[in-house]
Amino acid sequence: xxxxxxxxxxxxxxxxxxxxxxxxxxxxxxxxxxxxxxxxxxxxxxxxxxxxxxxxxxxxxxxxxxxxxxxxxxxxxxxxxxxxxxxxxxxxxxxxxxxxxxxxxxxxxxxxxxxxxxxxxxxxxxxxxxxxxxxxxxxxxxxxxxxxxxxxxxxxxxxxxxxxxxxxxxxxxxxxxxxxxxxxxxxxxxxxxxxxxxxxxxxxxxxxxxxxxxxxxxxxxxxxxxxxxxxxxxxxxxxxxxxxxxxxxxxxxxxxxxxxxxxxxxxxxxxxxxxxxxxxxxxxxxxxxxxxxxxxxxxxxxxxxxxxxxxxxxxxxxxxxxxxxxxxxxxxxxxxxxxxxxxxxxxxxxxxxxxxxxxxxxxxxxxxxxxxxxxxxxxxxxxxxxxxxxxxxxxxxxxxxxxxxxxxxxxxxxxxxxxxxxxxxxxxxxxxxxxxxxxxxxxxxxxxxxxxxxxxxxxxxxxxxxxxxxxxxxxxxxxxxxxxxxxxxxxxxxxxxxxxxxxxxxxxxxxxxxxxxxxxxxxxxxxxxxxxxxxxxxxxxxxxxxxxxxxxxxxxxxxxxxxxxxxxxxxxxxxxxxxxxxxxxxxxxxxxxxxxxxxxxxxxxxxxxxxxxxxxxxxxxxxxxxxxxxxxxxxxxxxxxxxxxxxxxxxxxxxxxxxxxxxxxxxxxxxxxx
Numbered sequence: 001x002x003x004x005x006x007x008x009x010x011x012x013x014x015x016x017x018x019x020x021x022x023x024x025x026x027x028x029x030x031x032x033x034x035x036x037x038x039x040x041x042x043x044x045x046x047x048x049x050x051x052x053x054x055x056x057x058x059x060x061x062x063x064x065x066x067x068x069x070x071x072x073x074x075x076x077x078x079x080x081x082x083x084x085x086x087x088x089x090x091x092x093x094x095x096x097x098x099x100x101x102x103x104x105x106x107x108x109x110x111x112x113x114x115x116x117x118x119x120x121x122x123x124x125x126x127x128x129x130x131x132x133x134x135x136x137x138x139x140x141x142x143x144x145x146x147x148x149x150x151x152x153x154x155x156x157x158x159x160x161x162x163x164x165x166x167x168x169x170x171x172x173x174x175x176x177x178x179x180x181x182x183x184x185x186x187x188x189x190x191x192x193x194x195x196x197x198x199x200x201x202x203x204x205x206x207x208x209x210x211x212x213x214x215x216x217x218x219x220x221x222x223x224x225x226x227x228x229x230x231x232x233x234x235x236x237x238x239x240x241x242x243x244x245x246x247x248x249x250x251x252x253x254x255x256x257x258x259x260x261x262x263x264x265x266x267x268x269x270x271x272x273x274x275x276x277x278x279x280x281x282x283x284x285x286x287x288x289x290x291x292x293x294x295x296x297x298x299x300x301x302x303x304x305x306x307x308x309x310x311x312x313x314x315x316x317x318x319x320x321x322x323x324x325x326x327x328x329x330x331x332x333x334x335x336x337x338x339x340x341x342x343x344x345x346x347x348x349x350x351x352x353x354x355x356x357x358x359x360x361x362x363x364x365x366x367x368x369x370x371x372x373x374x375x376x377x378x379x380x381x382x383x384x385x386x387x388x389x390x391x392x393x394x395x396x397x398x399x400x401x402x403x404x405x406x407x408x409x410x411x412x413x414x415x416x417x418x419x420x421x422x423x424x425x426x427x428x429x430x431x432x433x434x435x436x437x438x439x440x441x442x443x444x445x446x447x448x449x450x451x452x453x454x455x456x457x458x459x460x461x462x463x464x465x466x467x468x469x470x471x472x473x474x475x476x477x478x479x480x481x482x483x484x485x486x487x488x489x490x491x492x493x494x495x496x497x498x499x500x501x502x503x504x505x506x507x508x509x510x511x512x513x514x515x516x517x518x519x520x521x522x523x524x525x526x527x528x529x530x531x532x533x534x535x536x537x538x539x540x541x542x543x544x545x546x547x548x549x550x551x552x553x554x555x556x557x558x559x560x561x562x563x564x565x566x567x568x569x570x571x572x573x574x575x576x577x578x579x580x581x582x583x584x585x586x587x588x589x590x591x592x593x594x595x596x597x598x599x600x601x602x603x604x605x606x607x608x609x610x611x612x613x614x615x616x617x618x619x620x621x622x623x624x625x626x627x628x629x630x631x632x633x634x635x636x637x638x639x640x641x642x643x644x645x646x647x648x649x650x651x652x653x654x655x656x657x658x659x660x661x662x663x664x665x666x667x668x669x670x671x672x673x674x
Contacts, residue, residue, distance in 0.1 A: 009059040011035035047077040061086040075292040082297040094285030095305040101275040106265040116262045131281045137255040147239035150228040152176040172226040179214035195240035199481040201420040202327030223328040283307040298350040308359030333384040338364025349373035356381040365389045367400040376409045385422030386412040391430045402430040420444035428452040429460040444478035446486040447471035453489030455519040463493035483515025490521040504533040512539040536562040549575040559588040585611040599662040600636040
């Protein structure tokens with residue numbers, strides 16, 4: 001006889017279970033033994049146990065896929081609970097299945113179509129994502145490749161005045177596009193406009209479009225200045241494309257939603273997808289699971305399908321009190337929600353899960369969290385960033401502080417699917433976290449980003465360890481001003497160590513391996529390998545008292561190190577590093593002060609008398625002159641480091657390398673080669 005007193009597991013089966021059963025058996029048996037039908041019933045049982053003093057750890061096991069009709073709330077008396085799969089991974093989905101598919105033709109292309117059922121709220125379906133047989137289908141795009149340019153823009157001063165930096169010059173709600181570019185495009189008002197500039201991408205539904213003049217009015221205003229000055233404004237020149245366009249419906253795996261006819265069209269990805277075999281989902285929930293408590297664990301689950309609609313709140317109209325929405329957050333999609341959210345929680349974890357196909361961030365660890373572990377998960381196909389950790393800023397209520405979380409051993413890839421500024425891991429106002437042993441790749445913006453103070457103000461981001469991560473294919477030419485690892489503001493005790501970072505590229509400027517942005521201070525950067533960074537291996541915008549030691553920076557045709565802004569104090573110390581270039585100076589530096597270097601090994605593959613330093617005025621200076629005239633370097637030498645095969649990414653040092661005579665410590669194999 002099953003009894004709650006002799007079981008630590010309750011089972012849930014949406015198709016075979018019943019909430020009138022005991023919940024204590026994975027299959028139906030004689031009498032009332034069998035699985036519950038709903039997670040609500042399982043949580044009700046556990047809450048009643050907790051209310052009567054039964055505090056033993058409990059497990060909820062899903063015996064099959066589970067379709068959520070509302071986000072799962074693990075709060076209010078469900079501490080000490082593990083949600084897992086019974087056997088192999090089961091899916092937790094936040095969407096509705098689309099049925100009734102039939103062969104059809106749309107825009108002259110053979111495809112499948114389905115008429116959408118009426119919604120309970122009477123509104124029209126207008127989803128922005130479709131998932132077919134477990135994968136995100138490709139929404140139609142115009143142009144198919146590349147982006148389009150603007151003719152003119154509105155430039156409205158923000159807050160009634162213009163600010164100094166070009167990106168803050170003003171905001172826009174309309175563009176003038178080249179009318180010939182969109183002359184053959186139907187239903188422009190049903191499309192989404194997507195545009196890139198600086199380090200953000202912005203998105204908005206289209207309010208109206210005039211085919212004759214080319215004036216396109218957006219529902220959301222732009223976050224930053226929009227520019228059509230392609231000849232001079234290389235930093236901010238704006239390029240755009242449209243999605244959900246009927247005329248480009250042509251490729252296998254593409255879909256299009258006809259909002260007026262409430263019909264969805266899909267071109268099968270291959271011959272195995274037919275009207276009888278297709279499994280298609282439209283997302284309906286903004287997030288899947290919200291956790292607030294202690295000792296709550298997610299294990300061995302497949303978490304998928306959430307909505308991707310997001311607008312950023314720029315400010316509130318003082319006259320009307322209405323929120324003014326714009327097409328982007330200021331950086332890193334910083335305010336967007338996640339599919340799985342932890343709030344005011346402790347000792348919780350998500351392990352061995354497959355999180356994919358979600359609309360904004362994957363995991364969101366918010367204020368008041370401590371000792372949250374995100375470990376050994378596969379996180380991919382994310383519309384914004386993989387993992388966001390965000391607590392209270394300096395001066396907040398101590399209960400709002402977030403600290404001591406761990407992101408360890410995860411595979412985070414293919415993020416920024418729609419919101420390109422999403423990071424693999426983003427840390428805002430959080431301390432003493434470990435971001436270690438992760439593989440992070442194929443993102444349009446920074447791999448790991450930590451800090452949220454511009455300049456030298458006190459910061460709640462400190463003491464973080466960013467170690468042993470493999471970070472590659474970052475930026476991919478889509479945005480600007482990014483890093484494989486990006487730090488911002490004072491961060492006492494933060495260590496960036498033993499990371500392998502490579503293949504960083506940008507749209508217009510700023511693709512750095514390690515980027516110490518405004519005010520970065522008290523950071524230790526050691527035993528990292530950085531190569532094939534389009535701009536520089538390491539860039540310090542400005543900061544104070546940073547130590548960079550025992551790294552191997554392979555700069556190629558660009559200087560290994562760049563210092564962006566001169567300040568009259570020591571900003572950074574370079575000690576016992578290996579700097580290799582291929583015809584470029586080792587340092588690019590905008591001032592005469594605030595840098596110190598000692599016992600580094602420098603090697604130019606093209607020259608025996610290389611340039612050590614390029615001054616802001618363009619003057620190039622040898623190592624000897626830099627040491628004697630400027631006094632910034634002590635004990636560094638020019639010598640071949642004897643790398644095994646740097647052209648193919650193997651930076652193993654020969655045992656005879658002269659770097660060891662300078663005190664260089666051997667690099668771990670996983671960092672030196674892959």
